[in-house]
Amino acid sequence: MLGGTWQTISGSDVTITVAFNQTESELDITEMFSDTDSVCNAGEDCMGCDAGNQCLTIRTITVLLTGTLADGTSQTITEQIRIRNDEYEEVHS
Numbered sequence: 687m688l689g690g691t692w693q694t695i696s697g698s699d700v701t702i703t704v705a706f707n708q709t710e711s712e713l714d715i716t717e718m719f720s721d722t723d724s725v726c727n728a729g730e731d732c733m734g735c736d737a738g739n740q741c742l743t744i745r746t747i748t749v750l751l752t753g754t755l756a757d758g759t760s761q762t763i764t765e766q767i768r769i770r771n772d773e774y775e776e777v778h779s
Contacts (some may be wrong), residue, residue, distance in 0.1 A: 697758040707748045714778075715740035740777035745769040
């Protein structure tokens with residue numbers, strides 16, 4: 687607000703779109719304990735959970751904010767946000 691009146695954040699020639707995408711990654715904690723470095727690297731057995739093992743599900747939201755001008759010029763900002771409420775399963779089914 688400037689001088690008691692609302693100001694626009696973009697002109698009428700700009701279109702703003704927002705998109706959200708939620709993803710989940712499963713980590714097999716049991717397999718991580720038996721891994722040589724105890725870190726789950728891409729392609730290792732700890733990606734995904736085996737039945738009967740301890741499992742941790744990590745949630746991530748990706749936000750895409752795109753501004754497009756009338757002439758078709760556009761700019762996109764992408765941000766990943768990790769939700770800090772992981773799901774822990776003592777025994778994965």
